[in-house]
Structure formats: structure tokens, C-alpha cells
């Protein structure tokens with residue numbers, strides 16, 4: 442199996458992108474922080490449907506972690522990641538050292554309002570500045586036709602769509618559906634932190650979400666449903682940051698059933714913070 446080319450510098454990646462374009466290929470970028478799982482791989486497969494040349498970036502971005510968060514503990518396994526990507530026939534992997542992205546004297550932050558307000562920002566005020574800055578850099582470095590992000594991090598996807606539109610970055614942004622374990626738990630690199638007992642308990646998150654959207658969809662009062670869902674999670678041992686119904690595009694609070702609405706949740710189980718969301722729009726099958 443021939444592995445993907447690995448680029449550590451923007452210049453090397455751009456050269457490869459230029460060559461692909463000159464050969465008439467479209468280029469797709471899938472930004473990740475590595476520790477790849479089936480959720481990431483589904484994004485890579487989706488990227489392939491849109492482009493003949495697929496690049497995956499792997500960079501654990503320090504600026505989206507607060508000093509108290511898990512930057513050092515965040516799982517890193519580039520050998521396993523590269524094997525998985527080779528199996529999918531990815532052309533290139535961008536794995537820059539931190540100094541390539543943040544050279545000495547780096548002093549810029551991309552600051553986003555609108556969909557970045559509330560939810561994640563209430564407990565992680567640093568987060569979207571870090572994400573927007575690194576994603577802007579990755580998009581400008583790779584200059585892809587299309588970039589794909591998971592709907593699992595739904596607020597992040599809305600924030601990226603917003604600043605890409607606001608800054609006229611000429612890249613089409615696509616969202617890929619959340620991939621779930623058999624019991625409904627959304628796949629996440631951080632699920633590796635869960636012990637056996639916590640892993641079992643974690644399935645309560647998609648259960649509460651699913652029940653909430655079913656009940657709101659059936660016309661029950663959203664505030665009651667969400668309060669009961671929060672209580673169930675708390676009884677199950679979670680510290681709930683939020684369980685809220687929001688407009689699917691602007692993320693403004695909404696209080697009634699609408700095909701445009703989503704329920705979003707963030708809750709901590711021990712030291713592991715889980716986030717997830719589901720849409721009130723009817724799915725083709727399974728979880729929404």
C-alpha cells in the first residue's frame with residue numbers, strides 16, 4: 442500500500458496542490474487533530490466524492506485549548522492515522538510542527554461573533570478564536586476547492602461557515618453527518634478517555650437527545666422537555682453545561698418545533714466532556 446505524501450510546510454503542500462490543479466484535479470481538505478476514527482474517515486470518503494486530490498491535515502491546535510484543558514493528554518497516534526489514511530487512498534497529509542502554524546511573534550486571532558456566542562463559548566471562551574484562527578490558516582495554506590467538517594461539532598461548523606462567508610475565503614464548506622457507535626454515542630477522539638463504566642453511561646447523552654427531539658417534534662413544550670433531559674443527565678452522573686434548542690443556521694435560541702431547529706448538548710462525565718447534537722428534521726434513517 443502506497444502511503445500519502447506527508448507535508449510539514451505550507452510551501453510543500455501548496456506545491457502539491459498547484460500540481461494537482463495543473464493536472465485538472467479538484468482539491469478537498471479535511472482538517473483534523475488526528476487520533477482518527479470512523480467519523481473522520483467518513484469525512485475523508487465524502488471528500489473523495491468532491492475532489493480527485495484529498496488532503497487531510499493533522500494538527501493538535503494549542504490555541505483552542507485553555508491551559509486547564511487536555512492539550513497534553515489529547516491522543517496522538519500519527520503512525521495509526523497515516524495507515525488509516527493510506528487505506529483510503531488519500532493523496533496528502535499536512536502535519537505541520539507548531540512553529541509552522543504559529544511562528545515566533547505570531548500575533549493574530551480571527552474573532553467570530555454570531556454563532557460563536559453562547560453554548561461552547563460559555564465554558565470555553567478561548568475555543569472559537571483558536572479554531573477560527575487555525576482553520577483560516579489551514580484554508581489559506583491549502584487553498585482547497587472544498588473543506589469538510591463533522592456535524593458532531595455543530596457549533597464549530599456554523600462558526601466556520603460564518604467566517605468563511607464573512608472573510609470571502611473562496612472555499613466551499615461542507616458538513617458530514619455524525620457517525621455513532623451502536624448504542625448511539627457520537628464518535629469522538631475524546632471517547633478514548635472513558636473507562637468501561639463511564640463508556641456505558643455515556644450512551645445516555647444520545648438517548649436524552651433523541652428523546653428530546655421526538656418529544657419536541659410531537660409538540661411538547663421545549664423548555665419542559667429540555668429541563669427534564671437536563672435532570673436525567675444530572676441524575677446519570679453528568680455535569681451538564683447546556684441542553685438547548687437552537688436555530689440550525691444562526692444558532693439563535695428557538696422555543697418551538699421547527700425543521701430548522703437542533704438540540705445541542707454538552708455535559709461532563711468525570712473529566713471527559715461530551716458534546717453532541719441532533720436535528721428536528723426527519724432523517725433518512727436512524728439517529729438524526
Ligand code: PAF
Pocket residue numbers: 472473474500502505572575576590594597
Ligand atoms: O474539529 C477539530 O478537530 C478541530 O477543531 C479542527 C477543526 C481541526 C481545528 O483544529
